[in-house]
Amino acid sequence: MAEQPAIVLVRPQLGENIGKAARAMLNFGLTDLRLVAPRDGWPNPAAGPAAAGADVVLERARVYETTADAVAECALVFATTVRKRGDTKPVVGPDEAAEQIHGLAGKSAILFGPERSGLDAADVSLARTILTVPINPEFGSLNLAQAVILCAYEWSRAKDLVQPPKTDALPPAPQEELDGLIAHLDRLLSQKNYFLPEERAEASRRTLRNVLTSANWNHLEVRTMRGIFSTLENPPRGERRR
Amino acid sequence: MAEQPAIVLVRPQLGENIGKAARAMLNFGLTDLRLVAPRDGWPNPAAGPAAAGADVVLERARVYETTADAVAECALVFATTVRKRGDTKPVVGPDEAAEQIHGLAGKSAILFGPERSGLDAADVSLARTILTVPINPEFGSLNLAQAVILCAYEWSRAKDLVQPPKTDALPPAPQEELDGLIAHLDRLLSQKNYFLPEERAEASRRTLRNVLTSANWNHLEVRTMRGIFSTLENPPRGERRR
Structure with a gap:
């Protein structure tokens, strides 16, 4: 200001x-x-x-x-x-x-x-x-x-x-990065049977997309989230090298 | 303009x-x-x-x-x-x-x-x-x-x-038409003792006016409402000619 x-x-x-x-x-x-x-x-x-x-x-x-x-x-x-x-x-x-x-x-x-x-x-x-x-x-x-x-x-x-100055703000990530993120999370959730029963799946997926889309993340933020999902799906870090 | x-x-x-x-x-x-x-x-x-x-x-x-x-x-x-x-x-x-x-x-x-x-x-x-x-x-x-x-x-x-006025929308009815409508309804309601007890009457009338004012009706809509009120205060249509 x-x-x-x-x-x-x-x-x-x-x-x-x-x-x-x-x-x-x-x-x-x-x-x-x-x-x-x-x-x-x-x-x-x-x-x-x-x-x-x-x-x-x-x-x-x-x-x-x-x-x-x-x-x-x-x-x-x-x-x-x-x-x-x-x-x-x-x-x-x-x-x-x-x-x-x-x-x-x-x-x-x-x-x-x-x-x-x-x-x-x-x-x-x-x-x-x-x-x-x-x-x-x-x-x-x-x-x-x-x-x-x-x-x-x-x-x-x-x-x-007046809006906060916009010089620092990155633009939202390209849609394909967002899609990659959503697909990633979808895969994780499917493994946990999140989308069952089948007749609820479509609505649940729409909700998921809406939530992630509304976040309006930039590419750095999407990357961070990808990292988080990867962490979640993999064994604990310390145990990988064993 | x-x-x-x-x-x-x-x-x-x-x-x-x-x-x-x-x-x-x-x-x-x-x-x-x-x-x-x-x-x-x-x-x-x-x-x-x-x-x-x-x-x-x-x-x-x-x-x-x-x-x-x-x-x-x-x-x-x-x-x-x-x-x-x-x-x-x-x-x-x-x-x-x-x-x-x-x-x-x-x-x-x-x-x-x-x-x-x-x-x-x-x-x-x-x-x-x-x-x-x-x-x-x-x-x-x-x-x-x-x-x-x-x-x-x-x-x-x-x-x-200023931009050219939007020609499609009718303006709100003149205040005096609205006043006529309010007076009309006031009369009907008074007949039904709506404004009793007396000490509540002023506030009730103000509420009535506020509600009808906020409707923002144009003159056609006001006219329609007048017709509705008239219908309400008169005998059923089919019975008038008897």
């Missing part, structure tokens, strides 16, 4: 909005809040009431002098901007950003600009990727906490959807 | 929150706001400033006395609740709700309860489906406007992804 992204508020103006952002974050399990040069200093008495109980986020918040300091250790930085400005950077929505964050081994950060002006060009230049919420073009009026909650929501949503 | 869903605020308390909900809606292109018995009446002077320019939504808002009135023509009604309560109704997130709305030929509605208490059981019983935002279980503190914006965002998002 990837680390959760840092939410970086760059030069936020109102303590109330910092509190609301913290609340939005915690609603979806985010707790890493970073503040770059908050206008009214930090802590800010207006933040607590607006956080509506998300005090843990405020208490852990870290303050930085520059945006670069705030994201120094991050491998992937997103800059939220409402408008595109002929960007040369890739532009993603909150959904794709969330997927990228979950796919990352390292730390990520999402930058949010001051309430009135948004991120400046220097802040944006720190980011690898632009994050834009696709909004009504005739009424773009997303406030800071709303932008944060949409990003947090998508992160939380993608977390549930 | 499906119609956009109505956003139904049931007994909202603060005008400010109505305004914020309107702003959240318009950010993602939703404009059909309906208010059920707003506590402080309507219009409310606190709504406008909080709408931050989404006045068009407030101006078009319609006010209803009951939740049933507000969703009378809707074929698909969602009830937003934070917690599951052993529901018998299907539960979806904002993403799946948005998909269902886009796949529907008719009108849909999403119900949001009063700020403090949320929807009551009678409101929920009007809905076919529960809409729950999957939220941090240790800190569920989603306010009204936040819940609205997440639903509006997903609706907007799904609009871009």
Whole structure:
């Protein structure tokens, strides 16, 4: 599982909005809040009431002098901007950003600009990727906490959807290997009269195949099982050489 | 393209929150706001400033006395609740709700309860489906406007992804047809003293509504059921003409 992204508020103006952002974050399990040069200093008495109980986020918040300091250790930085400005950077929505964050081994950060002006060009230049919420073009009026909650929501949503990385997983064994395994076990069981009486045999064999097929073993696992069956049908190992 | 869903605020308390909900809606292109018995009446002077320019939504808002009135023509009604309560109704997130709305030929509605208490059981019983935002279980503190914006965002998002509607399936019957069916059956049952003793009546009626709502019948099916109820309440067919 990837680390959760840092939410970086760059030069936020109102303590109330910092509190609301913290609340939005915690609603979806985010707790890493970073503040770059908050206008009214930090802590800010207006933040607590607006956080509506998300005090843990405020208490852990870290303050930085520059945006670069705030994201120094991050491998992937997103800059939220409402408008595109002929960007040369890739532009993603909150959904794709969330997927990228979950796919990352390292730390990520999402930058949010001051309430009135948004991120400046220097802040944006720190980011690898632009994050834009696709909004009504005739009424773009997303406030800071709303932008944060949409990003947090998508992160939380993608977390549930995320699968364990598949790099280690081997594909299932080829069918012929599985068939060999089944035949092997069938032989052993036949010797023990497992498939008698005759009229039950077909159903029992189907059950056997279903069970082994559902195991979805890869070729290494099938090989291991073959070894086990061989062991079972042969005399005890120590006695073979006698 | 499906119609956009109505956003139904049931007994909202603060005008400010109505305004914020309107702003959240318009950010993602939703404009059909309906208010059920707003506590402080309507219009409310606190709504406008909080709408931050989404006045068009407030101006078009319609006010209803009951939740049933507000969703009378809707074929698909969602009830937003934070917690599951052993529901018998299907539960979806904002993403799946948005998909269902886009796949529907008719009108849909999403119900949001009063700020403090949320929807009551009678409101929920009007809905076919529960809409729950999957939220941090240790800190569920989603306010009204936040819940609205997440639903509006997903609706907007799904609009871009939407596939042509599946033309073969009939949509669910409009809510008022369902109401007629429920009233019909209620009458029959009342004649049989089904709802006695009195203190059980409300719960029995809610159960009745939930059962018939979950059937998800289209208008042909509702009509068939009406015919069945009529048959039941009248003398045997062969005997009527005597």
